[in-house]
Amino acid sequence: MTGLRFGEACALQWVDLDFETGVLDISKSLYYKSLENYKFVEPKTKASVRQIVLDEDTLHELSVWKNIQQKVVKTDFILSYNGTPSNKHAIPRAIEKYSKLADVHRIKIHALRHSHASLLISLGENPLIIKDRLGHEDIETTLGTYGHLYPNSNYEVATKLKGLVKKSNAISSEAMAVKSNYPIKLNIETLENNAIKMQ
Structure with missing residues (x-):
């Protein structure tokens, strides 16, 4: 429940997360070529450097995962099971595996980011808050990408004005x-x- 870009998620380290406040610092992305060849790079835009607050359920799951991870391997990366950061092949395979187990349609990684934005819109969240959470440079990007998810906005406004x-x-x-x-x-x-x- 973060809405992060794939590279941002792979670059996350435990020092970026404050379990006390729930604040997650996003300041880098990950360029991954192989197990031995990966590096941190600048995020996509200046607006990509941001902080988001995680919900209690997500924090709980991450805490559980951290305890499991530490028993298997010592690593600074949050999304790691072998000491190295996750790559663009490992996570899609995991999604495909669990999609089959759950008997649901497999989705692409970036669709998870879209799903996060869709949930925020369905909750009636302010578009400017969504923009900041997703790390968009301007509100036009947010509305241009997700504007179609506001089809009933005029009707909702009319109802409120009634x-x-x-x-x-x-x-x-x-x-x-x-x-x-x-x-x-x-x-x-x-x-x-x-x-x-x-x-």
């Missing part, structure tokens, strides 16, 4: 009535006093 004008008019009418009561009362009292004098 009744607001009536409520506003009701409040205005009530305020006017309160304001007008005083002069009306004075006018009636004046008429009554004049009538008494004329008798």
Whole structure:
């Protein structure tokens, strides 16, 4: 539940994660050519350098994984089972394996990032927050990529606006009535006093 790019996820190290605060620092990506040939590289854009906060469920799973990992191999990489960072072949194979076990359609790695964005949109999250979480340079990229997931936005806005004008008019009418009561009362009292004098 991070929405990270594949290279960003592979570059993650345990020092990048603060279990106390849930904050994950994303400051690098990984160039992987072979077991012996890999290196950290600059992330895709300046906006890619960011911090995101992980949910409690994800933090729990990572904590469990860290305990398992430390019993098998000593490594600084979060996504590692043999001491080296994961590569572009290992994770797709794992996804394919567990997709078959779960009897679901296999998805591509980048689709996980899209799924994260889709979930945030379905939760009604602010597009600017989604932009920052995904590490997009500008809001146009976010809306251009995921704008089709907002098909009912106009209807939702219309629903929220429903009744607001009536409520506003009701409040205005009530305020006017309160304001007008005083002069009306004075006018009636004046008429009554004049009538008494004329008798």
